[in-house]
Amino acid sequence: MSSKENSSVDEATVNKMRHIFRKQVVAIRDARKTVKELSDNPVGSSLANFNLDKFWNDYSIIAQLISHNVTKLSVVLTSSSCPTSGVSGIQSIVDESHLALSNLVNLNASMPFNVGHQYCQYLSSTSQRIIDSLEDYFMVIFRKPLSASQAGSVGVVWESCCLDDVARTPKDYCTKVxxxxxxxxxxxxxxxxxxxxxxxxxxxxxxVMSAIPEETWSRTQTERAEAVLAITNIVAEIVGKAADSNNTSDESWLGCSPSLLDTVVEAALLISSSVDDLVASTYSPIHAQPLQSLVTGVKEIISKLLNSIGEAGREAGSTWSNWADAEKLKLATACDNLSQKLHSDLTSTSDLPHLVQEQFTINEDNDQANNE
Incomplete structure (x- = not known):
């Protein structure tokens, strides 16, 4: 059928369709709530008795069914053969979609309690992405059951149900992050x-530029930026090395317990935002004390990451604990260098507020004289 709605379908039938779709939207929202609750409080058995490969194979089958049912329903609704009396065919497809959704929730409920909080959150976000796209689709066809405008929302469901890049183990997820x-x-x-x-x-x-020579202030800013760049490069080296640990000749630290992987992921998820804040501070003048706070924040996050990797290395029987200690020292040295620079800046610009106020007074006097 074209983008126009099928005018041959009577209003009573359309209303029956809407009733079916409305009930499905309610079920979808209930499913989302349950999945969220399960991510915070896993109820599955121990990971030792759990087959993650089978879990994700079953998950993929369910995702494919959800995608297939949406496609099938869309084809029926937008075809010229859409039933003009009765909606049993549509109800059957929606029932299949509901069953697949229920199975998705049940799979989430089977996730082991000791797989790690971060990995449970990852599974939850994967499921909620599917559920959200499914709700969007049913809301579209609820509003306009027979319109071809639903094609875009079908594509979103397809995309959310594609699991090619999904991390199928806590170790894979840690590496992905x-x-x-x-x-x-x-x-x-x-x-x-x-x-x-x-x-x-x-x-x-x-x-401020009028109060302090621009050349002096620019040099100070550039020196700070160079020190921040040194820290950022060290952070990049640390995170890159940790991410590629499976590709090194040494035994990987990733063979540790899910609980330790959880602490690594928790720290890792904070890295880019803290580094972005630190780097952004170099694009415009900032007093030394706030900048020092940003440096300290990055140092604490990376130290937490390295402490967790070091502990994971010891648990896995690898030499990564030695590497973690060495990297902490390297990062601390770079941070200390910037701290010393900031302390020097504080001393040399201690009269900055006075100079700025003095310059503002001069500017105001000049403006008043010009106006007279």
Whole structure:
């Protein structure tokens, strides 16, 4: 059928369809609530008695069924043969979709309680993405049951049900998170490196530039940016090395327990945002004390990451604990260098507020004289 609605279907039939779709939307919302509750309080058995491969194979089959049923329903609704009396065929397809949704919820409920909080959250987000797309689709066909405008929402369901890149173990998920964070930190470092090289860092406001020579302030900003860049590069090296631990000749630290992987992921998820804040601080003048706080924040997050990897290395019987200790020392040295620079800046610019106020007074006097 074309993009126009099938006018041959009577209003009573359309209303019956809407009733079916409305009930399904309610069921979908209940499913979302249950999945969210399960992510916070897993009720499955121990991981030792659980087959993750079978779990994800079953999960993939259910996702394919959901995608297939949406496609089948869309074809029926937009075809010229859409039933003009009775909606049993449509009800049958929706029932199949409801069964697949129930099976998806049951699978979420089977996830082991000791698989790790972060991995449970990951499973929940994967399921909720499918559920959200399914709700969007049924809301579209509830509003316009016979319109071809539903095609876009069908595509979203297909995309959410595609599990090609899903992390099927806590170890895979940990690696996935680290690699994602590594790419983000590399982007931040590359951007800052370009700014330093081309000397395009923003200088202070007009009033401050009038009070302190622009050359002096620009040099201070560039020196800070170079110190921040050194820290950012070290963070990128640390996260990159950790993410590629499976590809090294050493035994990987990823063979540790899910609980330790959980602490690594928890720290890793905070890395890019903290680095972004630190890098952003170099694009415009910032007092030394707030910048020091940002540096401390990055140092604490990476230290937590390295402590967890070190413990994981000891548990897995690898040498990664030695690497973690060495990287912590390297990062601490870079952070101390910036701290010393900031302390020096505080001393040399201690009269900055006075100079700024003095310059504002001069500007106001000049403006008043010009007006007279």
């Amino acid at each position: 680290l690699r994602g964070q590594h790419e983000l930190v590399l982007d931040a470092a590359s951007e800052l490196d370009d700014e330093v090289k081309t000397q395009r860092l923003m200088t202070n406001s007009h009033a």
